Amino acid sequence: MTQVKRFIAGAVCPRCGEMDRIVMYREGERQYRECVSCGFHDEIRLQTPPREVQTRVSGSADEAKPVRLIDPEDAGS
Numbered sequence: 001m002t003q004v005k006r007f008i009a010g011a012v013c014p015r016c017g018e019m020d021r022i023v024m025y026r027e028g029e030r031q032y033r034e035c036v037s038c039g040f041h042d043e044i045r046l047q048t049p050p051r052e053v054q055t056r057v058s059g060s061a062d063e064a065k066p067v068r069l070i071d072p073e074d075a076g077s
């Protein structure tokens with residue numbers, strides 16, 4: 001079985017605080033992130049946004065936000 005690990009651009013490790021050290025990989029239906037710097041890893045809980053989210057057309061492209069991962073503290077368990 002081949003595991004493809006992809007770096008997450010701009011992701012900061014919650015343990016060691018290093019940036020661009022987080023890779024994510026899939027294991028079956030689940031996705032995990034792992035820090036290649038300190039070995040931190042946890043499961044990524046993906047929340048699929050509803051398709052009917054209203055697109056805000058305000059013309060402010062400057063407000064583009066980086067991809068954010070859900071912290072396990074927020075997701076509960």
Ligand SMILES: [Zn+2]
Pocket residue numbers: 013014015016017018021035036037038039040
């Ligand atoms: Zn780390």
